[in-house]
Amino acid sequence: MGRRKKIVQECEKLMDKPEQIRNIAIAAHVDHGKTTLTDNLLAGAGMIADEGEATRLMMDTEEDEQERGITIDAANVSMTHEYQDRNHLINLIDTPGHVDFGGDVTRAMRAVDGALVVVDAVEGAMPQTETVVRQALREGVKPALFINKVDRLISELQEGPEEMQQRLTDVIGDVNELIRGMTQDMDDVEDWTVSVEDGTVAFGSALYKWGVSLPSMQETGMSFGDIIELERADKRQELHEKTPLSDVVLDMVAEHFPNPLNAQPRRIPRVWRGDDELDLAHQMRDVDDEGEVVFMVTDISMDPHAGEIATGRLFSGTIKKGQELYVSGTAGKNRVQSVGIFMGGEREELDRGVPAGNIAAVTGLRDAIAGSTVSSVEMTPFESIEHISEPVITKSVEAKNMDDLPKLIQTLQQVAKEDPTIRVEINEDTGEHLISGQGELHLEVITQRIQKNQGIPVVTGEPIVVYREMPQSQSREVEGVSPNRHNKFYITVEPLNEDIVEQIQRGEVSMDMPELERREALQEAGMDKDTSQDVEHIHGTNILIDDTKGIQHLNETMELVIEGLEEALDDGPLAAEPVQGSLLRLHDAKLHEDTIHRGPAQVIPAVRDAVHRSLIDADIKLLEPIQDVRIDVPSEHMGSASGEIQGRRGRVDDMYQEGDLMVIEGIAPVEEMIGFSSDIRSATEGRASWNTENAGFRVLSDNLQREKIMEIRERKGMKLELPQSIDYI
Numbered sequence: 001m002g003r004r005k006k007i008v009q010e011c012e013k014l015m016d017k018p019e020q021i022r023n024i025a026i027a028a029h030v031d032h033g034k035t036t037l038t039d040n041l042l043a044g045a046g047m048i049a050d051e052g053e054a055t056r057l058m059m060d061t062e063e064d065e066q067e068r069g070i071t072i073d074a075a076n077v078s079m080t081h082e083y084q085d086r087n088h089l090i091n092l093i094d095t096p097g098h099v100d101f102g103g104d105v106t107r108a109m110r111a112v113d114g115a116l117v118v119v120d121a122v123e124g125a126m127p128q129t130e131t132v133v134r135q136a137l138r139e140g141v142k143p144a145l146f147i148n149k150v151d152r153l154i155s156e157l158q159e160g161p162e163e164m165q166q167r168l169t170d171v172i173g174d175v176n177e178l179i180r181g182m183t184q185d186m187d188d189v190e191d192w193t194v195s196v197e198d199g200t201v202a203f204g205s206a207l208y209k210w211g212v213s214l215p216s217m218q219e220t221g222m223s224f225g226d227i228i229e230l231e232r233a234d235k236r237q238e239l240h241e242k243t244p245l246s247d248v249v250l251d252m253v254a255e256h257f258p259n260p261l262n263a264q265p266r267r268i269p270r271v272w273r274g275d276d277e278l279d280l281a282h283q284m285r286d287v288d289d290e291g292e293v294v295f296m297v298t299d300i301s302m303d304p305h306a307g308e309i310a311t312g313r314l315f316s317g318t319i320k321k322g323q324e325l326y327v328s329g330t331a332g333k334n335r336v337q338s339v340g341i342f343m344g345g346e347r348e349e350l351d352r353g354v355p356a357g358n359i360a361a362v363t364g365l366r367d368a369i370a371g372s373t374v375s376s377v378e379m380t381p382f383e384s385i386e387h388i389s390e391p392v393i394t395k396s397v398e399a400k401n402m403d404d405l406p407k408l409i410q411t412l413q414q415v416a417k418e419d420p421t422i423r424v425e426i427n428e429d430t431g432e433h434l435i436s437g438q439g440e441l442h443l444e445v446i447t448q449r450i451q452k453n454q455g456i457p458v459v460t461g462e463p464i465v466v467y468r469e470m471p472q473s474q475s476r477e478v479e480g481v482s483p484n485r486h487n488k489f490y491i492t493v494e495p496l497n498e499d500i501v502e503q504i505q506r507g508e509v510s511m512d513m514p515e516l517e518r519r520e521a522l523q524e525a526g527m528d529k530d531t532s533q534d535v536e537h538i539h540g541t542n543i544l545i546d547d548t549k550g551i552q553h554l555n556e557t558m559e560l561v562i563e564g565l566e567e568a569l570d571d572g573p574l575a576a577e578p579v580q581g582s583l584l585r586l587h588d589a590k591l592h593e594d595t596i597h598r599g600p601a602q603v604i605p606a607v608r609d610a611v612h613r614s615l616i617d618a619d620i621k622l623l624e625p626i627q628d629v630r631i632d633v634p635s636e637h638m639g640s641a642s643g644e645i646q647g648r649r650g651r652v653d654d655m656y657q658e659g660d661l662m663v664i665e666g667i668a669p670v671e672e673m674i675g676f677s678s679d680i681r682s683a684t685e686g687r688a689s690w691n692t693e694n695a696g697f698r699v700l701s702d703n704l705q706r707e708k709i710m711e712i713r714e715r716k717g718m719k720l721e722l723p724q725s726i727d728y729i
């Protein structure tokens, strides 16, 4: 029997033993070595030959990933590992490190119970490290730490045992500081921090395939001194044989990460807000393979032969070929065509069903998108997997040949389904479609995949930034009148406080949650009690409050009011960009007796105009997306590197020495950061490494407001005048 077949059989056997399953993700800052580590683990588990570079191909499977040398999609793989005379099934997800692909990391965390955080010993904890730790903790996923590239401390930086120990202690301290900062408000008293003594920290070299932890050092009798000696003497093969990285890390995984039976009772209440007394709730907490099927889709990918593959975590029941399952948010059911597991980029179909507690790859769920809840009974869906960072950059895409148009539209729809951090606007009239994403690289990779994988030649526009509009003060009460003058709406608007906006973005306040919970959350974030009781609707990060009392027919008209409101907020009055962070109050309304005279054609424009006029009265301003920027650079290039931030309407907030490099931290508008990579390279002779992270939206400075609004209006073919309240009457 082939090796692969044998491993599949092993995995199948272990699937039914949840106490022997570990679902884990590997996550880190870009280039800290996740993919190299994952290759080690695969080789250690006997899945691939232990032969260096060729192994890379196993996890980074898409051609563009290998060309760019970074991970773009999260890859799934199942493997087995024997620990303390017991075999374990380890379902692993390797996640991308580049910030543009952070949405994949967020989704992967829903599927797993443990996160192995990889940190480069030389660079230490970096901004993306903080982000992935936060993503893990928010999902109730337990972290453990692997400090990588320790070979560089020894061979390049020539550090001795004390210096090295100090450096490792500092990295652990920094990671724990992040963890403590993020868990101080959590209700559970669980200790999420990592420590050498507990065995939740390991370190080593993924490149040279050796690793150690306190338990492994106790077992092998290796000391720091021995490691330094062997590494210095270039005896890395010996080091690898004496203390192989894969064993050390997989032992840590088996010992310290929770199995589904331990993890699910803790995680379900965090990610599911249904009634916890229901049988279904018990089945999910108990990982009941005979219960109803509850499957959370965390990733959709395309297989040229099998079609769409939905990968995700099965929390209850057994998923099998032929089952008819509900998909949240859609009507009707989908039929499961096949179920299987991933073995490093490749899917292995199984003849049997996959039971609760596993990560499964399912075909046939044509209505599912990343984030769908798929189940055998109708149920409250899981909390949506919020990725905080909204798209900030847009690019237009057109098919070169008109004949390709239908195929392009289909592909774009598929892209949006696979990656919810992308937004696609399809314009069948002009043929010019817009894709918005997390950054230049994100969009570039997607357009390249459309061209290469789908063979559709496309023309793309220059990347442009996505803007927002937001009121800055409290408006006066504004009257909106319907075209027939029989219906009137009285509205005011004011800015929402930042805490509330953030809560909505995180999904901690939504219309889907029980009202009482929502009220409490809003009050905690600073909303007064009366207001929090009258929330009628939430759209984007805007809230509608119904302050009216006993108005006849208002109830049945409310749907139209909301439609008018949404139209007004989607295309703000300044430049038709989305409005954010506004609190709208409906104070009063006068409605015609007769339904015919208060239909959509009357109510929608009246509300829309009232909202726009009140926004203008509330001193609405244009907001632009900004990024946190961090540059690490040798001190002789510090001036030119900080100049690259300041010259881009940016601000340098901090400069400090770290090791032999200077660190510059600041913020700059996304628009100005387009083309930054090549500029910083030439400004510092290629000596700088840098990282950017989207940091929300900021009011554009006053002297640029008019110019920018006109520029957008011109691009959109709108009238070239600043809108006045009077325009809407």
Ligand SMILES: Nc1nc2c(ncn2[C@@H]2O[C@H](COP(=O)(O)OP(=O)(O)OP(=O)(O)O)[C@@H](O)[C@H]2O)c(=O)[nH]1
Binding pocket: 028, 029, 030, 031, 032, 033, 034, 035, 036, 037, 069, 070, 071, 072, 095, 096, 097, 098, 148, 149, 150, 151, 152, 204, 205, 206, 207, 208
């Ligand atoms: N010296 C040294 N280099 C390493 C080690 N581990 C990884 N590298 C190198 O670091 C670079 C990045 O490694 P990857 O494994 O691709 O990093 P990653 O975190 O998966 O990066 P993304 O896929 O881009 O998110 C590669 O050039 C590796 O060869 C290590 O232990 N020591």
